[in-house]
Amino acid sequence: MSKKKPLILVTNDDGITAPGIRALIEVMNSIGDVYVVAPDAPQSGMGHAITLNDTLYCDSITVAKKEPQIEYSCSGTPVDCVKIAVNEILKRKPDLCVSGINHGSNSSINVIYSGTMSAAVEAGTQGIPSIGFSLLDYSIDADFEASKKFVKKIVKECLKNKLPKGVVLNVNIPKLSAKEIKGIKVCRQADAHWEEKFDKRTNPVGRDYYWLSGEFVNEDKGQDTDEWALANGYVSVVPVQFDLTAHHAIKEINTWDI
Template structure:
């Protein structure tokens, strides 16, 4: 029987340990095609390249495993990989393993999740994986059984159309992971500030800093799951409509005002 074809990308770059870990796990489930940025692209969100050429460089080719680096963003990698390199839909798109959490509002800024949202827009089952540890040398070994379980379920059962998964794994540092929770995105935000600094030539510049604040006390959120040593799984789609607000604004509707 033909193996599933799994498309892999990330936003930390082609050489990131998290990507290497994800490739190793996915090779247990199918053949892999990797198209990942040639440099870190964290925080790029859903940016795409439209003012300069995209280039790819084949780094590896062996049975069941092909790798390319790309000078574009994570979303570029998915678009280019699907439409130019592969020429067909893969059976699954996975992105990560991200070095750091993409829970709550971080999903908006995440290049990791932009890649899987791009897959969802093409109605391809897609999953973003993140480990709540920002270290380049983070231990990804405890992620493997949970990634295998979640990806295996998606390959077997699929996902609702135009839906992807945002999976965040706690860095428990000696404490056991308790399991997997299907949850919602927490209403949490960054309280941001810009530090005003001077460079060695006495020119002004600004450095973004901030504190992450969780104002959501729900027991069904990704933040609660991570805090309590659970892997959080949030179903995500790209429809940003506030559906519950539409009926509240109906009386604003009008005919021609000219």
């Protein structure tokens, strides 16, 4: 592979054969030298889970013979994929890690559950500029053509300008054609949540089980949020920090008698 091009690690949480990651790989091949390390099966909603009490497999595979990237299929989580890529597969730290393109939204509170974003965050903790990409279409037949244009633009700007230390990008793309998308907005994460429900059922042998469902509730009326941007035809870009310290609360909690 070329020494002049940036080294790009590609991963996801929908699995290595998902259409979203294939679209992302196509774009990255036009920018740099690409290594793919992705789960061998869907890992959506895994968050920052890692494999501790089971064996971890990572096998070289060929998904598309005509494409130049080098690919590995991993039995672990998205975060496992990043860890094993950086520590075992790549000969040097990549210049960029991109995760996705996820089939479905990772805006607002969804970021904390997302395997897509957790992979990007893991790379970020290792000092690698990282971006998670998601398309607001859960269908396996989702059309990623419009996404490619914006993915390429954001990646090129990230490589050119570098990200602030301790920051990764959470990028969500509306389910619209390229002509319908109005542009890109840098936003804050909307203050929204899930009102969760558990559908209690009984299996044929009489044992109760539960099926998680819920309703997404966004009461944040701000026009500077990712939810507003997406609802109004913009690609949302939210800078995410992985230092979870609530710095603003330190002074107040220091007044407690503890």
